[in-house]
Amino acid sequence: MRIIIVGAGEVGSSIASSLAQTHEVVVVDRDPERVEELTYSLDVLAKEGDGTSLETLEDAGLSRADLIVASTDVDESNLAICGTAKTVADPFTIARVKNVDLFETWKRSQDAFSVNFMVCSTAITAEEVAQVVGLPLSVDVDRFAHELVQMTEFEIVEGSPLVGQTIREADRTDALTFAAVIRDDDVVIPHGETTFAAGDRVVVIGSPEGVYEFALIAVPDEMPDDVHNVFVVGGSEIGVHVARQLHEQGVDVRLIEQDERRAEEVAELLPGIVVLNNDATDTEFLERENFGKSDTVVTALDNDQKNLMVSLLAKRLGVKRAISVIESEEYRDLFEAVGVDVPVNPQILTGEEIARFTREQIAEKLSFIEDARAEVVEIEVDEESVLTDRTVEESTAELPDGVVIGAIARGDEMVTPRGDTRIRVGDHVIMFVEADVRERVLAAV
Structure with missing residues (x-):
């Protein structure tokens, strides 16, 4: 498959890295330094240019492209890239957006904006945070x-x-x-x-x-085994959507936003949620609000340094768990080293979601583990699969080392695999697969 990725930032680079081994990938970006870096770091063809320009897309091989991924940092540019590509060719188009309203509009009429598949980084980040909050x-x-x-x-x-x-x-x-x-x-x-x-x-x-x-x-004895109250710090789009999802899950949520006008806007967007207009580094204010006694704090401020500062303060005041939205993956190790429990990067989540979608023809769904060093893959078993009519023990013997059959979905039931469990045609098998054996496993199953 020939894939053109427009935008070589953290999202575009992540997608290119994931797909370069199995597809012909062309990356387009305006920044000559990014283009040069990708040329030497990945097995891709990198081109400098404006992806909203038809001339640039044609130079990247638009006429032969099966897939266009628009992954710049500007929503409108990504929609324009998809629309431009569709004027002279018919590739499958994927657009990354941050604006949830655009995403909701697209969901109502898929293929709107000339986009065949849309990924909203705000929505998937909020969903990831809400899921992590729900499990200690x-x-x-x-x-x-x-x-x-x-x-x-x-x-x-x-x-x-x-x-x-x-x-x-x-x-x-x-x-x-x-x-x-x-x-x-x-x-x-x-x-x-x-x-x-x-x-x-x-x-x-x-x-x-x-x-x-x-x-x-x-869970250790001193940790809560359930989450009842959460502070969300920052009235950003992600902060608002995290607060809304947690509230819908029955969690007592309070949101802190320093800017008065934005705090008023957020309060209107989040009926039933207490919105506090104050500085989240004001320790007297935090102590009055029993901030340190909350089960979890989620920081969703507008830069990584502020998120780090508030997360550290939360831990010092006694918060059991700190989750932080980070913009740069370079900071992940630092956040974890100083005690932030879960750093969540919207760019990486978005890149993984797009890479996951492009591979659905082989693996119905997959989840990346530890910077893509392993994957959890869901496949539907057909007549040609090496798994068909074999027990789990027999199937494992046919597969390379580095594979674990984790679960089997059969109709509306989940089957926990044991050595003598027999796999049938139509079963959905969920497997843990180390990255270096992935291609061999998917070819067999």
């Missing part, structure tokens, strides 16, 4: 097979009852599979005697109820 210790959550199956990555913190336990000891539910343990940057396929250590991240796949039960087991 989770750092990543995704759902498969029409939400019958859930993949969650948990951090095993100091003081967790799981520290020192083996997987065999921790496996207290029939609705869960332990897919991987991430330890010191290594991805380990676990076995029954694998022992949990503080700092491990464990990837589990199972029913939402089974995953939630495991979350409660993993």
Whole structure:
């Protein structure tokens, strides 16, 4: 497939990196430095130019393109790119937007704006944060097979009852599979005697109820096993949508916004949610509002430095969990090093969503793990699959090392795979797959 990606920022570069190995990728950007950097760092053809220009798109090979991805930082430019491409050719068009109103308009009439598929970074970020807030210790959550199956990555913190336990000891539910343990940057396929250590991240796949039960087991005594009250700091678009989703989940949400006019706007947008007009670094104000006693604080301010400052203050005041929206992936390690529990990057989430969509022909759905070093993949089993009419034990023997069959969705039921579970045509199989064996696995299944 020939893919033209317009915009070589964090989103565009992430998409290009994910797709370059299996597709012919051309990246277009106005910035000559970005173009030069991509030329040397990825196996792609990088071109300097304005992607809204028909001449630029034609120079990038528009007539032969199967897919156009518009991923600049400007919504209107992305819509213009898709519209321009459709004037002389008929590629499948994907546009990244931040504005939720544009996204809602497109959903009402898909293919509006000459866009075949639209990804709204604000909406998917708010959804990610809301899912993570709902599960203690989770750092990543995704759902498969029409939400019958859930993949969650948990951090095993100091003081967790799981520290020192083996997987065999921790496996207290029939609705869960332990897919991987991430330890010191290594991805380990676990076995029954694998022992949990503080700092491990464990990837589990199972029913939402089974995953939630495991979350409660993993929580230290001093942490809340359920989230009742959350502060959202920042009345940005993402902040507003996070607050709304949490409120709809029954969480007591309060939002802090320093700008008086914006605070008034947010209060109108969020009936039923308390909006506080104040500086979130004012410790006297925070103490009056019992900020430090909240279960979780989500920072969604307009830059990473402010988010870091408020997150650190929240932890110092006693908040159990800090989640921060970050604009630059370069800051992720810093945020985690100083105690921010979950940094969430809208650009990376958007890039993953677009890359995920382009690969749906092979994998119905996938979720990236640890900077794409592994994936959780959902496939539908057909007559040609190596899995057909084999037990899980037999299927695993046919697949490379680095694969775990985590769950099977059969009709409206989830089946927890055991060695003698037989896989049938039509089953949806959710597998953990290490990146270096991905192509071999998908070719077989």
